[in-house]
Amino acid sequence: xxxxxxxxxxxxxxxxxxxxxxxxxxxxxxxxxxxxxxxxxxxxxxxxxxxxxxxxxxxxxxxxxxxxxxxxxxxxxxxxxxxxxxxxxxxxxxxxxxxxxxxxxxxxxxxxxxxxxxxxxxxxxxxxxxxxxxxxxxxxxxxxxxxxxxxxxxxxxxxxxxxxxxxxxxxxxxxxxxxx
Amino acid sequence: xxxxxxxxxxxxxxxxxxxxxxxxxxxxxxxxxxxxxxxxxxxxxxxxxxxxxxxxxxxxxxxxxxxxxxxxxxxxxxxxxxxxxxxxxxxxxxxxxxxxxxxxxxxxxxxxxxxxxxxxxxxxxxxxxxxxxxxxxxxxxxxxxxxxxxxxxxxxxxxxxxxxxxxxxxxxxxxxxxxx
DNA sequence: CACTATTAGTATCGAGTCGAAACTATTGCA
DNA sequence: TGCAATAGTTTCGACTCGATACTAATAGTG
Numbered sequence: 306x307x308x309x310x311x312x313x314x315x316x317x318x319x320x321x322x323x324x325x326x327x328x329x330x331x332x333x334x335x336x337x338x339x340x341x342x343x344x345x346x347x348x349x350x351x352x353x354x355x356x357x358x359x360x361x362x363x364x365x366x367x368x369x370x371x372x373x374x375x376x377x378x379x380x381x382x383x384x385x386x387x388x389x390x391x392x393x394x395x396x397x398x399x400x401x402x403x404x405x406x407x408x409x410x411x412x413x414x415x416x417x418x419x420x421x422x423x424x425x426x427x428x429x430x431x432x433x434x435x436x437x438x439x440x441x442x443x444x445x446x447x448x449x450x451x452x453x454x455x456x457x458x459x460x461x462x463x464x465x466x467x468x469x470x471x472x473x474x475x476x477x478x479x480x481x482x483x484x485x
Numbered sequence: 486x487x488x489x490x491x492x493x494x495x496x497x498x499x500x501x502x503x504x505x506x507x508x509x510x511x512x513x514x515x516x517x518x519x520x521x522x523x524x525x526x527x528x529x530x531x532x533x534x535x536x537x538x539x540x541x542x543x544x545x546x547x548x549x550x551x552x553x554x555x556x557x558x559x560x561x562x563x564x565x566x567x568x569x570x571x572x573x574x575x576x577x578x579x580x581x582x583x584x585x586x587x588x589x590x591x592x593x594x595x596x597x598x599x600x601x602x603x604x605x606x607x608x609x610x611x612x613x614x615x616x617x618x619x620x621x622x623x624x625x626x627x628x629x630x631x632x633x634x635x636x637x638x639x640x641x642x643x644x645x646x647x648x649x650x651x652x653x654x655x656x657x658x659x660x661x662x663x664x665x
Numbered sequence: 666c667a668c669t670a671t672t673a674g675t676a677t678c679g680a681g682t683c684g685a686a687a688c689t690a691t692t693g694c695a
Numbered sequence: 696t697g698c699a700a701t702a703g704t705t706t707c708g709a710c711t712c713g714a715t716a717c718t719a720a721t722a723g724t725g
Contacts, residue, residue, distance in 0.1 A: 533674060
């Protein structure tokens with residue numbers, strides 16, 4: 306059906322234009338995407354494996370890209386004390402600044418009215434969930450939308466990992482997130 | 486605004502998943518995108534420049550990719566007689582077959598009902614037009630939606646190039662297309 | 666009609682993406 | 696304790712991609 310191809314093309318073209326604009330400075334589109342993910346992911350979701358799952362690439366590739374991001378001073382590596390296999394990445398100050406520059410796609414997005422934005426988000430989200438379900442991929446939704454998220458007296462809390470959360474963590478991406 | 490980032494992420498993730506699935510056989514995602522474009526573009530729109538404009542990459546890159554597509558037997562090169570600088574690419578039989586395999590994104594798309602599809606297409610199209618307008622990029626719409634397209638007694642006709650069109654050309658992509 | 670500017674396309678370079686496959690180190694489990 | 700699973704890394708080869716410098720053909724101007 307020609308109709309289908311069309312929407313697919315639109316999505317790919319939009320992403321491509323977003324990418325093309327993403328060559329700003331010494332970052333390429335993939336590096337920018339990683340930076341963006343690390344910026345929005347919580348402390349449980351910042352390992353090479355998580356980045357790989359989110360971007361849909363292999364861990365080998367991710368290792369390479371994270372290495373070049375580290376060499377350019379955008380991220381710091383940190384090994385876990387609990388599980389010595391695990392590595393986690395933090396954005397440096399430079400990294401946070403770079404993650405903050407807006408893309409042309411965002412400007413165009415803010416031109417849409419609120420209800421259109423809502424509709425668009427909903428439709429895209431449904432598609433994404435559908436595809437992820439078929440590929441047993443994870444959703445990487447926001448912590449606060451998860452079935453394990455609780456609001457307690459002393460603040461937010463994760464019932465899956467059994468840990469107290471800081472005030473901003475519910476708004477971050479979690480690799481364990483499962484929609485309620 | 487977190488809201489904006491979200492939609493942008495959705496679009497990029499969908500495109501990325503589409504890409505990741507696009508490694509089938511001996512084609513990579515970019516090669517697959519080029520093949521798809523060449524398959525849907527009319528005879529006036531199949532040069533390296535047009536591919537570059539459509540994909541938002543430089544001509545140098547496009548030349549390289551077309552070269553590898555040709556070596557693998559997916560496309561044929563043809564120099565124009567009128568303007569000897571111009572080259573045009575045709576899909577081979579193998580190329581047409583490869584362009585026909587559907588992506589997971591398409592299946593997920595057909596799960597949406599017709600009105601949702603229409604709504605989604607419209608919203609994405611508006612965004613695309615908006616972004617293209619800001620970057621003086623071309624729309625690459627279908628011939629039949631163009632202001633130069635005419636329906637004559639002897640069949641479809643292009644008033645811009647002053648040529649008669651075959652029956653299927655109005656349904657193809659044209660680099661000269663300008664929405665009516 | 667000659668001269669210059671523009672346009673179409675190509676080659677080369679360096680950095681980096683990407684999957685595949687082979688590998689190390691750690692942890693989990695029976 | 697010993698083997699399987701997991702997290703991450705390395706290496707390889709093919710390729711993308713922008714930048715830059717290039718050739719050839721056409722267009723436009725005086």
